[in-house]
Amino acid sequence: MAWQGIEGHDDVVARFVAAASRGRIAGAFLFIGPDGVGKGLFARTLAKALVCPAPRPGLEPCGNCPSCIQASAGSHPDIDVVEKPEDRATIPLEVFIGDREHRMREGLCWRILLAPALGRRKVAIILDADHLSDEAANCLLKTLEEPPDSSAIILVGTALERQLPTIRSRCQIIRFAPLESGTVATILRRDIASGAIEAAGIDDATIDSCAARSGGSLSRARLLLDPHLAGFRARLLDMLSHRPLHGVDLAREVQQLVEAAGKDAPPRRARLRVVLGAALDFFRASLRSSAGSADAGRDGERQPTADPELQHAVASWGGSAEQATVGIRCTLDALDGIERNAHLPTLVDAWTVHLEPAAPPAPPGKGR
Numbered sequence: 001m002a003w004q005g006i007e008g009h010d011d012v013v014a015r016f017v018a019a020a021s022r023g024r025i026a027g028a029f030l031f032i033g034p035d036g037v038g039k040g041l042f043a044r045t046l047a048k049a050l051v052c053p054a055p056r057p058g059l060e061p062c063g064n065c066p067s068c069i070q071a072s073a074g075s076h077p078d079i080d081v082v083e084k085p086e087d088r089a090t091i092p093l094e095v096f097i098g099d100r101e102h103r104m105r106e107g108l109c110w111r112i113l114l115a116p117a118l119g120r121r122k123v124a125i126i127l128d129a130d131h132l133s134d135e136a137a138n139c140l141l142k143t144l145e146e147p148p149d150s151s152a153i154i155l156v157g158t159a160l161e162r163q164l165p166t167i168r169s170r171c172q173i174i175r176f177a178p179l180e181s182g183t184v185a186t187i188l189r190r191d192i193a194s195g196a197i198e199a200a201g202i203d204d205a206t207i208d209s210c211a212a213r214s215g216g217s218l219s220r221a222r223l224l225l226d227p228h229l230a231g232f233r234a235r236l237l238d239m240l241s242h243r244p245l246h247g248v249d250l251a252r253e254v255q256q257l258v259e260a261a262g263k264d265a266p267p268r269r270a271r272l273r274v275v276l277g278a279a280l281d282f283f284r285a286s287l288r289s290s291a292g293s294a295d296a297g298r299d300g301e302r303q304p305t306a307d308p309e310l311q312h313a314v315a316s317w318g319g320s321a322e323q324a325t326v327g328i329r330c331t332l333d334a335l336d337g338i339e340r341n342a343h344l345p346t347l348v349d350a351w352t353v354h355l356e357p358a359a360p361p362a363p364p365g366k367g368r
């Protein structure tokens, strides 16, 4: 039975349950793991258990007290969640210490000093910890150096290298692995059954295939279920494997798909992430195919399962290991650009401009 409905992270749960039973929950944590594996949900669930004044053994919140009810509703006064605003590249300083007129009279670092209003602890959750500005990180550092009694601070990020060494050294590091594809499929089915995902026309085989291609990320699996994206993947593989690569066509079609997500930036970025993720799978599979299986899984990514569409594209591309490596690098750069809030059309153009010269030439006697 999963702890509090958390699937796929039993090792992390066991660690916290053991610490709680010894009465030794640390004051600062750094959650590290890929996007979409449930780190944020875990942080909120843990917070609910930590603030409940009458928890049961096994770090189980009682579920009935005012603290539990407000935590479930997302309105608990002692659970403080901050994240990067969509339109900013970093979490602004004022989120931590208040704006100029209210320095250290507002903000997370000030609020955590106050006594708990309801529960037995205060918990601060900092999502998007990859995007702390240096100024903000320095302010937070002071809080991490001397965390108030009965408080816990949870930073949630994707890579250890993205955190300042000074932050890392003051936190207990908790690693979250990509989810097993079977777990992703189970959660997708649960969400479809509960109506959280629209299920029109989604059959079992599609769910399994999306889960297998999700790289262990639930958010990516949910996007893959989107029929527009599912249809585009075949087209993308066609364009990527075409010799020679037509960068302008590729950029135009990717751009059209991204714009069709609507006017808002978050769904546009989410779509582009999926497209680039599929391209990354293609170049990684090409690298594995040209370099034998020696490099398989070297970068810690879960290997995609046998996928005839992908294998066919890789075989017809026939690029070298060097060409595949350039593809991987350009695509990772583009993915990084999304996280840095780069202008998306420029980013897509730059991606294709760098891909084109590195792609294999037209086969003899062919080409446009």
Ligand SMILES: [Zn+2]
Pocket: 052, 053, 054, 055, 061, 062, 063, 064, 065, 066, 067, 068
């Ligand atoms: Zn409770």
